[in-house]
Amino acid sequence: MSINAVIGLDIGGANVKAARLDGQSASISFPLWKEPQRLHEVIRRLASDLGGCTRAAITMTGELADCFRDRAAGVRHILAQTEAALPRARLQVFTTDRSWADPEQLRAAPDRAAAANWLALAIWVARQPELAHPTLLVDCGSTTTDFVMLEHGTVATDSQTDFDRLCRGELVYVGIGRTPVCAVCQALPFRGTVVPVMNELFATADDVALMLGWATEAPLDLDSADGCPRTMEAARNRMARMIGLDHRSVSNEDARQMALAVADAIRQRMAQAMQRVLLRHPSPQGCVISGHGRSLVENVLPCVPKKSLAELSGGDVDRVGPAFAVAALAIQDGVL
Numbered sequence: 001m002s003i004n005a006v007i008g009l010d011i012g013g014a015n016v017k018a019a020r021l022d023g024q025s026a027s028i029s030f031p032l033w034k035e036p037q038r039l040h041e042v043i044r045r046l047a048s049d050l051g052g053c054t055r056a057a058i059t060m061t062g063e064l065a066d067c068f069r070d071r072a073a074g075v076r077h078i079l080a081q082t083e084a085a086l087p088r089a090r091l092q093v094f095t096t097d098r099s100w101a102d103p104e105q106l107r108a109a110p111d112r113a114a115a116a117n118w119l120a121l122a123i124w125v126a127r128q129p130e131l132a133h134p135t136l137l138v139d140c141g142s143t144t145t146d147f148v149m150l151e152h153g154t155v156a157t158d159s160q161t162d163f164d165r166l167c168r169g170e171l172v173y174v175g176i177g178r179t180p181v182c183a184v185c186q187a188l189p190f191r192g193t194v195v196p197v198m199n200e201l202f203a204t205a206d207d208v209a210l211m212l213g214w215a216t217e218a219p220l221d222l223d224s225a226d227g228c229p230r231t232m233e234a235a236r237n238r239m240a241r242m243i244g245l246d247h248r249s250v251s252n253e254d255a256r257q258m259a260l261a262v263a264d265a266i267r268q269r270m271a272q273a274m275q276r277v278l279l280r281h282p283s284p285q286g287c288v289i290s291g292h293g294r295s296l297v298e299n300v301l302p303c304v305p306k307k308s309l310a311e312l313s314g315g316d317v318d319r320v321g322p323a324f325a326v327a328a329l330a331i332q333d334g335v336l
Contacts, residue, residue, distance in 0.1 A: 006336050007053040008327030009043065010117050010320065011078050013065040014143060014178060018046040019324040021331065023315020026050055029223050033065040036077060043085035056086055057330035058093045059117040059322055063110075064162070075110035079103040092335045094120045094326050096160040100335045115162045117322035118146045118171070119155065124325035125288050126150040127332070128312050133285040136278075138301060139321060140270075140293030142177025142206075146170060147274045149281040150288075156281060169276030174266045176214070176293035179205040180225075181242050184265040188243055188258045190250075195243040201225050202242050205266060205296075207235035211252075211259035214295040263296065270300045278302075288312065290321040 010017040013032045016039070019025040026049040030042045039062075047053050063074025082091060083103055092100045095112040096119060106113050118139065125137050131150060139146040147170055149156040157170060165171035174184060181203045187194045204225050209215035210232050221230040228234040232252070239258050240250035278284070287301050290309040298306075309318050317324040330336040 005053055006055045006057065006327050006331060007047060007050055008320075008323040008325070008330070009046070009056055009058045009082070010323040010326065011039070011043070011058065011060040011062045011082070012117075012143075013062045016042050016046060016062075017320040017323040018043075018050055019317055019320040019327060020050055021324070021327055023313070023317060023324075024050055025315075025317055025320040025323065027320060032062045033067040036065070036067050036081075039078065039081040040085040043082055047086060047089075053086065053089055055090045055330075055336040056082070056092075057326040057336055058082060058091060058113075059120045059326045060093075060113060061115045061117055063114050071114045072110040075113045076107060079106060079110075079113075090336060092330055094329065098123065100330070100333065117326070118148065118165075120326040120329055121290060121322045122146075122148045122150065122155045124328050125290075125309070125312065126153055126155050130312075131286065131288070134282045135286045135288060136274075136284040136302070136304075137288045137290065138274075138297050139290040140297045141175050141291040141319075142293075143173065143175045143179070145172050145175055145270055145273075145291075145293065145297065147172070147270075147277045149277060149284065151281065168280075169273035172270055172273040174269050175205060176209055176291075176296050177204065177206045179266065181205070181207070181239070181262050184269060185262055189261055190243055190245075190254060190258065197242045198244060200241075203235070203238035205262065206230065207238045208259040208262045208266075209295070210235040211239065211256050212263065212295070266296060267300050270297060274300060290318055292319045294318075 008019045016030050017027040026046050063071045068074035093113050094116050096116045135150045137148040159165045180201050182197050182199045187196050218230045236255040237247040239255040240246050287306045309321050
């Protein structure tokens, strides 16, 4: 059976991603906490976009969405929705104990499947023969950034939960997309003065990326803090609101200076977390960067040779790294 009959699914709380080993991928922005009963529609659409599948490898973080009473309820819901979306496909789920289970097995022990997507990516990267030396894996997405040390072909942490990783600096809740500006900055510069920010979800790191040219404008995309287009003009207005102004009194350069300050604050948060990780391990001799937040993390990383996930995989899978990795692992481990 062709490996292209296998897809990897990374089911998050804000985005659902799918990938095949030939590098084809798809991603849908989906706020799971708002419409959890529609998850099966999103998964079915992703599978269709990739030409269908008879086998699927699954990892998830969406069980953390606050529409679920607890993680166990979230895992069970995601599994049921995936089965409804792919009723004829064989399903295998990657777990935090670095093994595989089918949905029926996980109904009795659902916590095994919670928040394992980072681990799937890290294990796949660690297995690459060109990374025999200590390597730091950095995965910066829209919401979070992971710092994971890889040593001797293995993942050099025994963390199993997001709680473990938060405590150790391996997980920091800042990213290139959904991070609220008010979560990382108490004040912003404006024409020679420093202005306290409003503690409102007026602007996010996505607006920073737009103002700094790290993200491409998408006028039809309304997935922004205020529901207005993801354009530089609209991002400028969102940034202006952070200090009680609007687009009429804030220029592009004003908004750009504010964006630079936010980016610096996010980098400081990342650097603090990364240093906690590096204190426990040998100095890395290389870095692998995954996710679409490369512009945000590059200045934080050690001065060592760097590779992108695309270079390792041979395909443009940076935005869907865990989905690609979980599919690759399922084939390598012989479970699909």
